[in-house]
Every structure is written in C-alpha cells, then in structure tokens.
Amino acid sequence: MTNLPSSPFQESSPYHDRCIIVSQARYAFELLTNQIWKRDYDLFSIDEQFHVIEKAKELYVGRSISEITFPLLETISFDPDGHAVDVINSENFLSKLETDKALLIQIFSPGSAQCAQFSNKWKRIVTLLDGVADTGVIDLVDIQLVTYLAEKKPGGLPYFRHGKYFSKQM
Numbered sequence: 001m002t003n004l005p006s007s008p009f010q011e012s013s014p015y016h017d018r019c020i021i022v023s024q025a026r027y028a029f030e031l032l033t034n035q036i037w038k039r040d041y042d043l044f045s046i047d048e049q050f051h052v053i054e055k056a057k058e059l060y061v062g063r064s065i066s067e068i069t070f071p072l073l074e075t076i077s078f079d080p081d082g083h084a085v086d087v088i089n090s091e092n093f094l095s096k097l098e099t100d101k102a103l104l105i106q107i108f109s110p111g112s113a114q115c116a117q118f119s120n121k122w123k124r125i126v127t128l129l130d131g132v133a134d135t136g137v138i139d140l141v142d143i144q145l146v147t148y149l150a151e152k153k154p155g156g157l158p159y160f161r162h163g164k165y166f167s168k169q170m
Helices: 014-033 035-044 051-060 113-129 143-150
Strands: 102-108 133-139 159-161 164-166
Touching: 014 035, 014 051, 102 113, 102 143, 113 133, 133 143
Parallel strands: 102 133
Antiparallel strands: 159 164
C-alpha cells in the first residue's frame, strides 16, 4: 500500500500535481496557438505572461482539475495604426535616416500587454519630441529589420538578442 497524503492540499498530493501539470500544459497550448505570442517566443524568447503559471499554482492548489478557469492567458491586441504613430518597416527604414534629426524607435509586438500599456506614454514622448527628433515604431513581425537592428553593436554598447541584453564584454 502506498502512502498517499491525507489531504489534497498538501504539495505532495496527486491532486496538486495534476492541477500544476494541466495548468502548464494549457499555458503552453494557449501560448503556441496564438501566432503572435508563438512568434515572439520562438524568435525572441519573449514570454511576458509567464507569471500566469505561478498564479495558477497558488489559485488551484488542492483543487480539482475541473475547477481551473480557462483561458489562462489574456489576449491583448495593440494596433499602432490607431494611435497616430509612424510605422517603420524594411521598405522605409533607410529614408528615415536621411534627415539630420535623431530617430527614436519603439520596437513592439501587437500581442504584448506591455506594449499596449506603453502606447500612451509613447504618444506623449512623440508629442514632446515633435520638431526635435523623428520617432517611429517597428513591429516585431518585420523580422529582417528587427534582426538587423538587434545585431548592431555601436560603440560596444549592449545589444539585444533573444529577449535579453548582453554586453560586448560578456
């Protein structure tokens, strides 16, 4: 006879383990079936909703699998076209460099909650820099341009790779 815990609320309980496994599997399913999140994760290792797993562990400890609320992830849609911003892409990037003004760029993902939250601040920045510097946004979907910019290491400054910053010295 095996020694099973007397309460499903214990971490060693089979109920606890099943809820965690189901939550993790569902999280992976939701992440990978959303094409924007999948692209961001596969190409840039960006997973800004990973906190959901920890929250699920806390919420569903000792509960039945049938009590898990789905979906786990909240779908966010951010469309820069509706925010009066200058969208920069591979076709128009070089023309943006033809002026003497500095160019401030926001790289965004339309499925990112952080980008959606930052959009109002970005609009304010654009307004403040009007006439002083040029501004624009680049969608992560433009892999060619994003990769080109990410690999630049001017002056030995940190560069972006796989969602993290690395310095040249590393």
